[in-house]
Amino acid sequence: MENRRTGSPVGVVALMMALTGALFFFAFMADDARQMRADGMVALPWGLMWRYLLAMAAGGGLTGAALAGAFGRGGAGGWLLALLAGIAATLIAGLVGSTVGMLPDLLADGWQGRDLIPVAAGLLVVPFALAGEIRVFGAWLPGIWLLPVWLALICLTHLWARRLRER
Template sequence: MARRTRSPRYVTTLMMALIGVMLIAAFMAEDAAAKGDVTWADLPKGLMLRYLLAMAIGGALAGWLLSGMFGRRGVGGFMLGFLGSVIATLVAGLFGSAAGLLPDLLRDGWSSADLIPVLYGLAVLPLAFAGQPLLFVGWLVLMLLTHLWARRIRGV
């Protein structure tokens, strides 16, 4: 049986889902550590799981939509890949925030005030980098690997 070939879309979808989960988990850990007196038993595990899943979905959707920006040849291709990385990270936060709020929106209905936390999703993932330069470096490495893996699959 022949091995199934992966597409650049598959690569960016998978990697952006992983990156979305990684960044929201770092943001949650930083938030929990900032409270200081919070123990693991005090944390709302259901809500945390919902947002981890939502950011995975948001990241996957962003990766799927922006897969054409990854894996191109040359300096221009790397610049396009970096731009795609930034946009995909922001869009992943937006989609993830909307997906995380979806159960509440379905239960309570939509109001204009709900737009604020959805739009805040644009900033949530980059805020995870605040004060964590190693996390930013990790993000850069993962985005570079995503670009190189997509490039390898494209065969360019």
């Protein structure tokens, strides 16, 4: 009997959307960090930033797992479905990630109306990342360059999920 590793389309899509969620949050924070002086960088709440980076990855993973059925389908309709699911997963990942990031605070003092603002702000991670600048190989580029990277990740996710579905 042949021993080969098999994967699940759900796991692949969750992994890739987690990567996408973390990528956009990292780009969003990198643009803010670019504008700070060295002494300001020391004063940053690094623990909170790491918590939200992991939370955005978790939000992407959860959203990707929920929308995994849209990836890996055949034909032009499958590609369109994967693109639409990729857009939805990327935007909703910010919302879910923001909720996951707020979880310790929500568990400590319960849900309050004012908690809705930072949770809803998770929807703005992608637009803010695209509006900012990112450092690539020593040069600062407009954040809009994240779109081809995002599109490549969505295409790779779709192809990988299709390969797994064909097994």
